[in-house]
Amino acid sequence: DSSTFYPHRTFKVILAGDAAVGKTTFIERICHGHFTPNLSSTIGVDFRVKTIELDGKCVALQLWDTAGQERFRSLTKSYFRRADGVILMYDVSNERTFANIRNWIHNVEEGAGRKVPIVLSGNKVDLREDGCPPQGLCVSHSDGEKLAMQCGAIFVETSPKTGHNVFEALLMLAKEMSQVE
Numbered sequence: 001d002s003s004t005f006y007p008h009r010t011f012k013v014i015l016a017g018d019a020a021v022g023k024t025t026f027i028e029r030i031c032h033g034h035f036t037p038n039l040s041s042t043i044g045v046d047f048r049v050k051t052i053e054l055d056g057k058c059v060a061l062q063l064w065d066t067a068g069q070e071r072f073r074s075l076t077k078s079y080f081r082r083a084d085g086v087i088l089m090y091d092v093s094n095e096r097t098f099a100n101i102r103n104w105i106h107n108v109e110e111g112a113g114r115k116v117p118i119v120l121s122g123n124k125v126d127l128r129e130d131g132c133p134p135q136g137l138c139v140s141h142s143d144g145e146k147l148a149m150q151c152g153a154i155f156v157e158t159s160p161k162t163g164h165n166v167f168e169a170l171l172m173l174a175k176e177m178s179q180v181e
Ligand code: GDP
Pocket: 018, 019, 020, 021, 022, 023, 024, 025, 026, 036, 037, 038, 039, 123, 124, 125, 126, 127, 158, 159, 160, 161, 162
């Protein structure tokens, strides 16, 4: 029946986190299914749409990306106002991006003005498995999990390079968003 193809609901999902943590690559992996190294940060698309099946119904996910504004801290809190959910990302091989997560959560909550489902994604987990350069300085799974618990976020480690947990992360967020009235 046609309801399988026509979106039952549409959710606005914002990808957030420091520059170069892998947000654009994550969206590329979701929408094309392969790894795209060295993307230009000048790609100015607002969002891509991914439709998925959730509980037998088709839902559309708008995946909002930034064209590098996060680099200049010019992402205003109002950017999050109409978000249904946020994928908040850090790079497991870069502790500074992990240290900034609390600021990002603050901005999301202030900007949205309500509780928004957040998936905290420890990204580029392939680098930790390979042994981070310099070795031993990667953010551990348990540190990521602990922070997510403190912030009321869902935790997942991902890698758009290998595809590890990329679709799963999106599905976890979709399930959470579908439970919000
Ligand atoms: P953004 O600024 O957050 O959008 O980050 P990008 O998607 O532009 O990625 C920044 C850099 O990290 C690029 O060189 C990507 O190829 C690389 N990258 C992204 N995801 C992964 C990953 O899962 N593993 C590895 N090793 N590199 C990645």
